Amino acid sequence: MNPKALYKLGYGLYVVTSKKGDRLNGQIANTVFQITSEPATVAVSINKKNLTWEYIKDSGVFAVSVLCQDTPLPFIGRFGFKSGRETDKLAGLEIKMGLTGAPIVLDNAVSYLEAKLTGELDVGTHTVFVGQIVDADVLNDKPCMTYEYYQQVKRGTTPKTAPSYVEEKKGA
Amino acid sequence: MNPKALYKLGYGLYVVTSKKGDRLNGQIANTVFQITSEPATVAVSINKKNLTWEYIKDSGVFAVSVLCQDTPLPFIGRFGFKSGRETDKLAGLEIKMGLTGAPIVLDNAVSYLEAKLTGELDVGTHTVFVGQIVDADVLNDKPCMTYEYYQQVKRGTTPKTAPSYVEEKKGA
Numbered sequence: 001m002n003p004k005a006l007y008k009l010g011y012g013l014y015v016v017t018s019k020k021g022d023r024l025n026g027q028i029a030n031t032v033f034q035i036t037s038e039p040a041t042v043a044v045s046i047n048k049k050n051l052t053w054e055y056i057k058d059s060g061v062f063a064v065s066v067l068c069q070d071t072p073l074p075f076i077g078r079f080g081f082k083s084g085r086e087t088d089k090l091a092g093l094e095i096k097m098g099l100t101g102a103p104i105v106l107d108n109a110v111s112y113l114e115a116k117l118t119g120e121l122d123v124g125t126h127t128v129f130v131g132q133i134v135d136a137d138v139l140n141d142k143p144c145m146t147y148e149y150y151q152q153v154k155r156g157t158t159p160k161t162a163p164s165y166v167e168e169k170k171g172a
Numbered sequence: 173m174n175p176k177a178l179y180k181l182g183y184g185l186y187v188v189t190s191k192k193g194d195r196l197n198g199q200i201a202n203t204v205f206q207i208t209s210e211p212a213t214v215a216v217s218i219n220k221k222n223l224t225w226e227y228i229k230d231s232g233v234f235a236v237s238v239l240c241q242d243t244p245l246p247f248i249g250r251f252g253f254k255s256g257r258e259t260d261k262l263a264g265l266e267i268k269m270g271l272t273g274a275p276i277v278l279d280n281a282v283s284y285l286e287a288k289l290t291g292e293l294d295v296g297t298h299t300v301f302v303g304q305i306v307d308a309d310v311l312n313d314k315p316c317m318t319y320e321y322y323q324q325v326k327r328g329t330t331p332k333t334a335p336s337y338v339e340e341k342k343g344a
Contacts (some may be wrong), residue, residue: 005283005308006206008238009214010184010318033203034178035217036298037337042181043215043300045207066180111177121293123302125208128215130295136177146182146318165209 006164011147015065015079015105016044017090018055024090024103027052028080030147031163032064040133042115045126047161051084056129060117061100065109068142073154075108081159099135111138126163178336183319187237187251187277188216189262190227196262196275199224200252202319203335204236212305214287217298219333223256228301232289233272237281240314245326247280253331271307283310298335 017026031045042064046053056062067076078089096104098114106112115131147164150156158165189198203217214236218225228234239248250261266278270286278284287303319336322328330337 001305001307002283002309003212005238005285005310006212006214006305008184008283008310008316009204009206010182010238010316011205012180012182031205031207032181033183033205033217034181034336035203035295035300036335038297040175040178041295042178043217043295045205045215066177066182111180113177119293119295121291121300121302123207123213123215123291125210128207128293128300128302130293130300133173133178135173137174138177138180144180144182144320148316163208164206 011164013067013071013076013145013147013150015067015109016046016052016062017065017103017105018052018059018062019101019103020055020058023055025051025055025084026079026089026103026105028076035130041118041130042113042133043128043130045123045128045163047126047163049161053127056117059101061102061114062117062129062131063098063100063102063104063112063114065105066111067108067145068110069145069149070142071108071145073156076150076156106139109139110142110144112136183336185239185243185248185317185319185322187239187281188218188224188234189237189275189277190224190231190234191274192227192230195227197223197227197256198251198261198275198277200248207302213290213302214285214305215300215302217295217300217335219298219335221333225299228289231273233274233286234289234301234303235270235272235274235276235284235286237277238283239280239317240282241317241321242314243280243317245328248322248328278311281311282314282316284308
């Protein structure tokens with residue numbers, strides 16, 4: 001088996017946010033996809049170790065911001081490589097409070113959606129959360145970031161807790 | 173809610189195949205994504221009306237071919253807009269029989285994987301199938317087809333049974 005075959009799967013890059021009581025948090029994800037059109041539902045795979053996982057479990061809501069291609073790496077690093085347990089990831093950002101109460105990140109976003117949890121699947125290290133879309137809008141017509149662009153052009157890296165992390169073998 | 177916000181989600185384009193006894197079939201899908209890395213698992217959302225859904229349910233295996241950017245529209249049409257109930261979709265194609273017994277389509281593929289079903293989630297019109305990867309390989313370095321490229325550059329359309337189908341309102 002050649003794990004590089006999996007690199008060919010296509011993704012966008014997203015900030016997935018949720019809340020727990022008054023606390024808000026978000027993280028980077030590349031695995032957001034629509035799974036039904038009637039009603040419109042989306043799925044996202046979230047690592048059980050992540051604070052956003054705990055928040056989605058608690059509140060049953062989440063929001064997704066679709067990132068534009070020119071999203072700066074430090075912005076992605078803020079959401080992808082730091083934990084909301086140690087830092088307020090949303091400090092200083094432009095937020096729209098969603099109908100669900102989940103915070104929608106507007107910085108570097110081309111569109112957003114928010115959803116109420118309707119199902120979930122335990123897949124070991126991760127949970128696939130499924131949510132029915134409550135609200136969604138397009139913000140601008142900028143090109144979207146693809147995961148391929150993030151890795152190849154931006155030279156972005158992937159945290160160990162990501163669904164698509166592949167450990168590079170030393171000397172390989 | 174603006175359904176066009178969902179158009180911004182990023183996908184690749186894939187042929188998903190399976191089998192039922194000696195019978196083989198496949199269909200186009202855009203919703204294939206990796207959900208865990210240890211072990212490597214992927215998910216795919218398949219419409220319950222599709223023959224491939226019935227085959228995956230029956231055999232518990234599926235294969236995915238990642239399509240290249242220059243995949244001809246008739247090839248996509250063969251898998252996306254025809255049913256295996258009426259036609260042998262694999263006739264004339266180059267196939268590698270996978271370790272799972274699922275047929276791997278090599279025409280227009282840049283990589284492939286095959287998986288054994290380890291979980292599934294009923295999401296109404298569709299089922300999200302989760303499979304552990306049994307084998308995977310890269311075939312070439314051609315650019316991959318993205319769903320966006322398929323729709324915007326190739327002017328490809330989407331069948332009603334797709335997760336991402338959005339009915340165009342007349343007069344809108």
